[in-house]
Amino acid sequence: xxxxxxxxxxxxxxxxxxxxxxxxxxxxxxxxxxxxxxxxxxxxxxxxxxxxxxxxxxxxxxxxxxxxxxxxxxxxxxxxxxxxxxxxxxxxxxxxxxxxxxxxxxxxxxxxxxxxxxxxxxxxxxxxxxxxxxxxxxxxxxxxxxxxxxxxxxxxxxxxxxxxxxxxxxxxxxxxxxxxxxxxxxxxxxxxxxxxxxxxxxxxxxxxxxxxxxxxxxxxxxxxxxxxxxxxxxxxxxxxxxxxxxxxxxxxxxxxxxxxxxxxxxxxxxxx
Numbered sequence: 001x002x003x004x005x006x007x008x009x010x011x012x013x014x015x016x017x018x019x020x021x022x023x024x025x026x027x028x029x030x031x032x033x034x035x036x037x038x039x040x041x042x043x044x045x046x047x048x049x050x051x052x053x054x055x056x057x058x059x060x061x062x063x064x065x066x067x068x069x070x071x072x073x074x075x076x077x078x079x080x081x082x083x084x085x086x087x088x089x090x091x092x093x094x095x096x097x098x099x100x101x102x103x104x105x106x107x108x109x110x111x112x113x114x115x116x117x118x119x120x121x122x123x124x125x126x127x128x129x130x131x132x133x134x135x136x137x138x139x140x141x142x143x144x145x146x147x148x149x150x151x152x153x154x155x156x157x158x159x160x161x162x163x164x165x166x167x168x169x170x171x172x173x174x175x176x177x178x179x180x181x182x183x184x185x186x187x188x189x190x191x192x193x194x195x196x197x198x199x200x201x202x203x204x205x206x207x208x209x210x211x212x213x214x215x216x217x218x219x220x221x222x223x224x225x226x227x228x229x230x231x232x233x234x235x236x237x238x239x240x241x242x243x244x245x246x247x248x249x250x251x252x253x254x255x256x257x258x259x260x261x262x263x264x265x266x267x268x269x270x271x272x
Contacts (some may be wrong), residue, residue: 028056038112039071043255044101044132048123049087051078054095055122055147058241062252070255075101075121075258077128088124088150091192098131105132109140119164120145123199123237127151127190133160141246144168145239145254148176149201150190155198158215167218169254172202175224175235222250223269 045056056074063070077097079086087094105117119141123130126149133144142167161168180197188194202223205216224235231246233239241247 008132038115040069041116041118041255042071042073042108042112042120043131044073044075044105046075046077046097046119046121046125046128048121048125048148049078049084051076051081051083055120055125055241056178058244058247059120059252062244062247063255065249066252068252069253075125075128077101077125078183085187088187088190089192091127092191094124094127098128099135101128101132102135105136105141109215117141118143118145120147121149121181122241123148124161124190126199129154130157130160133163136163138162139165142166143254145168145251147227147251148173148180148237150180150184150197152189152191152193153196153198153201153204154206155191155203157203157219158206158212160195161215161218162220167220169220169222170198171222171224171240171251172199173224173235174200174240175191176200176237181192201215217223 010070016177023095045059047053047055053074056072059070060072062068063072065260075097077087077094077100081091101119105119108115109117115130117140119129119133121127129144129150130151130208133141140163142164144160144164146168148171157168160257171215176199180199184197187195202221203219205212207216207221224233224239228246228250231249232243233246239246240251
């Protein structure tokens, strides 16, 4: 698939290429069985709306090329290829997918107690991994990574932050004006709000008691900066994983097999 995604073409596909949730047929979320062997580290990858599998494949390729002991498991939650609107707008379906993922993660944790477990989601897939984390006991996973999340900036992250031992990393970009700007303004966020998407402005902390401030200390923002343009990521909706240099430099280090807080390169710096 070409990496060139013109704004006009993208919006035409988003708005006209898939049926809305009101007419979408029932779809059962099927999850594959837990692998027989236990990996040193496993990442459950929820691609964005439309079932492209591009994030999952990019992670698999990047991990293999970097020699990382990382097993990448796809979360098959979408209505199907090209069903952008159905995936983005049917929050009931998204919630069911998140609950199914939670059960899958819990089973993996029980079978492979020593493995490191990561959850990553792109765009609407971020809602799936957040819902899964909300339904798991505290400390069930090691880290959540959200790429251009299409959920509301006011989404309450406290339950997910309790679940993630090492917190949540969010990659956002104010330049994501087509998908998370105009697109969200028309169809709403994945959690059915008509407000700014977290993938553009990051998350706004929900602080109601002192413990909440401590929890949000585990939230790490990675807003797009012009200094990272050398990687090919120019701040678009897919730049965090379709651009190999950016993926290797800023995303894959978060899945280190040891150590609680991998240090990312400074914006604009080039890895050796």
